[in-house]
Amino acid sequence: MKFIDPHIHVTSRTTDDYEAMAKAGVAAIIEPAFWLGQPRTHVGSFQDYFSSLVGFEKFRAAQFGIRHYCTIGLNSKEANNEALAEEVMEIMPLFLAKENVVAVGEIGFDDMTALEEKYLRIQLEMAKEVDLPVLIHTPHRNKKQGTYRSMDIIEEHEIPPHLVVIDHNNEETCEEVLRRGYWAAFTIYPKTKMGNERMVEVVKKYGPERIIVDSSADWGVSDPLAVPKTGNLMLERGVPEEHVELTCYKNALAAYGQSGQFEESDWLTPEPIDQRTLFEGNSVLRGGQDPRVDKPEDDRIIQ
Amino acid sequence: MSYTPVQLLENWILRQASDAGQAWLGSQREAVTTGDLKSLYMAFGFAPRKIGKADLELTERDLGDAAEARPGWMPHSWTIDQAARVLLLISLPSEDDAAFQASLEKLFQTAEIREQVCLYQALQLLPHQELFDDRLSEGIRTNIKSIFESIAHDNPLPMELMSEHAWNQMILKALFIGVALDPIEGLDRRVNPELARMLIDFAHERRAAKRPIPVELWRVAAPFADEIALEDMKALYASGELLEKSAIALALVATASDEADVILKTNPDIAKRAESGELTWREIAQQAY
Numbered sequence: 001m002k003f004i005d006p007h008i009h010v011t012s013r014t015t016d017d018y019e020a021m022a023k024a025g026v027a028a029i030i031e032p033a034f035w036l037g038q039p040r041t042h043v044g045s046f047q048d049y050f051s052s053l054v055g056f057e058k059f060r061a062a063q064f065g066i067r068h069y070c071t072i073g074l075n076s077k078e079a080n081n082e083a084l085a086e087e088v089m090e091i092m093p094l095f096l097a098k099e100n101v102v103a104v105g106e107i108g109f110d111d112m113t114a115l116e117e118k119y120l121r122i123q124l125e126m127a128k129e130v131d132l133p134v135l136i137h138t139p140h141r142n143k144k145q146g147t148y149r150s151m152d153i154i155e156e157h158e159i160p161p162h163l164v165v166i167d168h169n170n171e172e173t174c175e176e177v178l179r180r181g182y183w184a185a186f187t188i189y190p191k192t193k194m195g196n197e198r199m200v201e202v203v204k205k206y207g208p209e210r211i212i213v214d215s216s217a218d219w220g221v222s223d224p225l226a227v228p229k230t231g232n233l234m235l236e237r238g239v240p241e242e243h244v245e246l247t248c249y250k251n252a253l254a255a256y257g258q259s260g261q262f263e264e265s266d267w268l269t270p271e272p273i274d275q276r277t278l279f280e281g282n283s284v285l286r287g288g289q290d291p292r293v294d295k296p297e298d299d300r301i302i303q
Numbered sequence: 304m305s306y307t308p309v310q311l312l313e314n315w316i317l318r319q320a321s322d323a324g325q326a327w328l329g330s331q332r333e334a335v336t337t338g339d340l341k342s343l344y345m346a347f348g349f350a351p352r353k354i355g356k357a358d359l360e361l362t363e364r365d366l367g368d369a370a371e372a373r374p375g376w377m378p379h380s381w382t383i384d385q386a387a388r389v390l391l392l393i394s395l396p397s398e399d400d401a402a403f404q405a406s407l408e409k410l411f412q413t414a415e416i417r418e419q420v421c422l423y424q425a426l427q428l429l430p431h432q433e434l435f436d437d438r439l440s441e442g443i444r445t446n447i448k449s450i451f452e453s454i455a456h457d458n459p460l461p462m463e464l465m466s467e468h469a470w471n472q473m474i475l476k477a478l479f480i481g482v483a484l485d486p487i488e489g490l491d492r493r494v495n496p497e498l499a500r501m502l503i504d505f506a507h508e509r510r511a512a513k514r515p516i517p518v519e520l521w522r523v524a525a526p527f528a529d530e531i532a533l534e535d536m537k538a539l540y541a542s543g544e545l546l547e548k549s550a551i552a553l554a555l556v557a558t559a560s561d562e563a564d565v566i567l568k569t570n571p572d573i574a575k576r577a578e579s580g581e582l583t584w585r586e587i588a589q590q591a592y
Contacts (some may be wrong), residue, residue, distance in 0.1 A: 054415040097348025
């Protein structure tokens with residue numbers, strides 16, 4: 001079975017992770033722009049980070065047979081540095097039109113401050129201007145209020161719910177998110193957001209419509225195989241295969257496909273080798289995935 | 304009659320783009336002409352979505368027109384969005400060279416891979432090219448092959464602008480990462496003794512590591528071959544694969560020295576094919592990669 005992980009921060013993962021993800025059936029991933037654990041102090045740090053999301057990381061993922069997409073946005077924590085946030089707003093037009101950008105995100109609330117709300121609203125307007133879906137990050141603390149408030153604001157800006165993914169849901173928030181017509185994403189992240197046994201129960205209870213499973217794996221203790229592991233656990237526990245396909249693949253495709261930049265044919269029928277474009281090198285390295293080709297007879301030897 | 308690069312790009316887009324795409328490009332170019340950087344940056348990004356990504360369908364005549372409009376311009380692998388992006392860049396006011404350079408640098412700094420390929424190919428048609436020699440040297444430090452090739456291949460700027468140091472690094476790196484030398488413009492014109500020395504050292508490193516020596520290396524090393532290099536070539540000419548022997552023969556024929564003739568006589572069949580023009584570097588490059 002093929003999987004999409006529509007929320008993973010691979011910038012902080014290793015090539016071993018990529019190899020394991022490809023082996024587990026992950027065909028495409030989306031990397032939302034987020035914070036790096038410590039706050040950035042200069043706009044240049046954002047610029048280089050965004051550049052790596054639209055350029056090098058896409059290239060690196062392709063070398064392991066994984067199609068990489070991203071979302072671009074100013075995250076909620078760093079929206080609280082107003083001077084910096086203004087500069088980030090200025091460089092966002094340089095990035096929103098890049099070819100693998102499938103949404104504005106992840107944006108939303110952390111502490112639910114006035115500045116967080118200000119930059120959420122500005123970025124919602126940008127999403128309208130460039131006709132892209134939106135990925136909403138919901139806060140760890142005061143989650144229910146933060147989630148509902150985000151949806152209220154989106155509705156004030158008259159963005160239709162089918163263009164918005166609300167992420168990091170739990171049993172408490174998902175009913176209202178689904179009722180209002182949004183895509184409801186769930187992060188399978190050890191110990192904090194959602195475990196995959198709980199996820200199985202959510203899918204059994206609410207069905208597969210508009211529910212999306214992701215890993216959010218990042219620089220914290222997290223699991224880049226969370227989506228395939230959850231999909232396989234669903235199958236083991238009697239969730240019908242088509243429901244697994246919807247929640248671990250097709251719903252993400254439908255939601256982010258609305259950008260016009262996220263199409264199944266990208267990974268099912270990759271472009272032919274073309275020396276001008278970026279996958280030329282990849283076509284060589286994809287051969288390297290087969291351990292029978294590249295693995296030395298004796299793995300103590302590094303050739 | 305001869306055309307300007309702008310006229311050619313416009314004609315090629317006119318032949319292939321939809322009416323909507325052309326209207327979009329027209330209005331964006333108008334905005335960029337006023338110096339509106341936000342329009343440039345957004346339109347540069349959106350070009351493939353608005354105008355498509357098809358290959359430009361160019362005839363031999365189109366390619367001839369291109370070479371006449373800008374010597375060294377070889378757009379045979381250009382795409383329609385690339386043409387549109389270059390027209391947008393040409394529309395940007397350029398009287399203030401520092402401002403022009405700064406605006407373009409902003410694009411370089413934030414470009415994804417396909418955009419970088421386009422920008423490096425675009426420079427040859429833009430004003431103030433001489434301000435971008437450092438940018439070219441920076442570009443060849445990339446670890447992404449397609450970007451490297453956008454500078455090295457079918458691009459007259461390295462030959463025209465690069466310092467000897469940067470040029471030599473580009474040639475050595477091409478061999479190092481498996482990029483063909485034949486499509487590098489000015490390859491035979493900019494050979495130099497320092498480059499030959501670097502390449503012979505590289506050949507020895509490869510031999511020590513029991514790895515094959517890229518066959519095109521001899522084309523650039525031979526014109527300044529010292530005794531050691533000639534010994535290497537002699538040995539390879541006797542024991543190498545057919546492609547290696549063919550490359551050595553071509554390289555030796557081009558040097559036209561007495562030592563070269565002595566070596567060539569040790570395998571007269573291949574020497575004859577090299578002298579008659581039956582063997583070409585283009586074919587050797589095609590077979591090698």
